[in-house]
Amino acid sequence: MATAPADPAPPLKDAVIDAALAGLVAAALALPMLGFHLEDGTTSLTLSPHLPRVGLAALVVAGGRLGLTLARRGLAARRAGRPGRLARLGGRLSGTRLWVGWAMLLFAAVLPLLPFADRNLIDKATMVLIYVMLGWGLNVVVGLAGLLDLGFVAFYAVGAYSYALLAHYFGLSFWACLPLAGLLAAAFGLTLGFPVLRLRGDYLAIVTLGFGEIVRVVLVNWGDLTGGPNGLGGIPRPTLFGLRFAAYAPPGHHTFAQFFGLRFSPEHRIVFLYFLILILASVTNLVTLRLRRLPIGRAWEALREDEIACRSLGLNPTTVKLSAFATGAMCAGFAGSFFATRQGFISPESFTFMESAVILAIVVLGGMGSQIGVVLAALLLVGLPEWFRELQQYRMLAFGAALVLIMLWRPSGLLSGRAPTIRLGERT
Secondary structure, eight states: OOOOOOOOSOOHHHHHHHHHHHHHHHHHHHHHHHSEEEEEOSSSEEEEEOHHHHHHHHHHHHHHHHHHHHHHHHHHHHHHTOOOHHHHHHHTTTTHHHHHHHHHHHHHHHGGGSTTOOHHHHHHHHHHHHHHHHHHHHHIIIIISOOOOSOTHHHHHHHHHHHHHHHHHHOOOHHHHHHHHHHHHHHHHHHHHGGGTTOOHHHHHHHHHHHHHHHHHHHHHOHHHHOGGGOEEOOOOOOBTTBBSSSOOOTTOOBHHHHHTOOOOTHHHHHHHHHHHHHHHHHHHHHHHHHHHSHHHHHHHHHHHOHHHHHHTTOOHHHHHHHHHHHHHHHHHHHHHHHHHHHSEEOGGGSSHHHHHHHHHHHHHHOTTOHHHHHHHHIIIIIHHHHOGGGGGGHHHHHHHHHHHHHHHOTTOTTOOOOOSSOTTOOO
16 A cells, blocks of 8 residues: 655744744844944944844744745645645745735835835935845846856946936937846847856856956046046936926926925935836836746746756757846846936946945845845845944955855755746646
8 A cells, every 4th residue: 555655844843943043143144233333422432232133133034934934835735735734834824925025015115105214214225126126137147047147247337337328428318228228238248148158157157257347447447438437427317207306497397396386305306216216126026027937937947957958958058048148137237227317426436346246145145036035135235234334344244144154054045936937747
């Protein structure tokens, strides 16, 4: 008589232990950034502890990790047709990630309307969303296609300088330059893709790193076009259907405040830029999720798992790699164009290798292939240092410690999403 297969889901005890370890790691990472506060005294600076913040961060991460573990195990057990006790509990949480994603989007949409939302908070949230968009773009290359890219900041720079130069020399508006910046960045992605078609692993990383440095050196030395080390200033701001976010408008035009009968406030432009990057990031997320379920997305996953098997299935690795590089570069071009119009000034110093390292760390720390993981990692690596600038000197220490601990504890990232989109034998 055939015996039923054992339940692959771990007992509840193992899930709790895993969540407790996640909380301890989160506490260790949060300690240098949240556990202390630098206060300016009358005679000297004092460092006062704020350990409740660390405990709260550990509890949030442990609870989220436990819920996601139960949800994943419950979904796996339901597919296998073996709903055990842990599976029944996890089945109720199988849609946790979807609801968490919608909740985060809703919170981001109403953030400027909340009572505690000031200009500083909105401006920092805008910076976090820029890195979220960059992380989602790099996630296509690294997380889905499995191609290690250390020069992703080059496409970010191409998008920024494309908008700045087109606006400076041809007088084009932001809305006209936005698609052009994305297309130019995608073209550079194809340019990078052709020389590295036969490279893998460390060799691919070295070549992409060199490509990023080549772009930065060209920006520094081509002073007649890019302004060289001095950069480019006076980049025009975006408008809302021709309405300027300024105190005064040229004759025959209206400002945003005049058109809606409001008193002029500089915060109008800050809020507008926030909603603009929120829309761009949301569109990037939706397009990426849609591409994952299309044949091109499944080809990326096949290339990630095994390039030889991908070729044996009749897929062309050349086309798959080029499409991944072009898609990721286009997202970076859009983000770079927004960065240029937000700052009003750009220089090669904004596009160094450290930017590529931070973006790659966001993808790896959050979990390669995970959209929500990128958001979480961006909040940890970009948001927290922005809110706690008094501990800026500890940023690289926490940054390196986070990567080492993730390597040892969760090599696939906090919220790994590398599960195949299609499984054999799955009912549709």
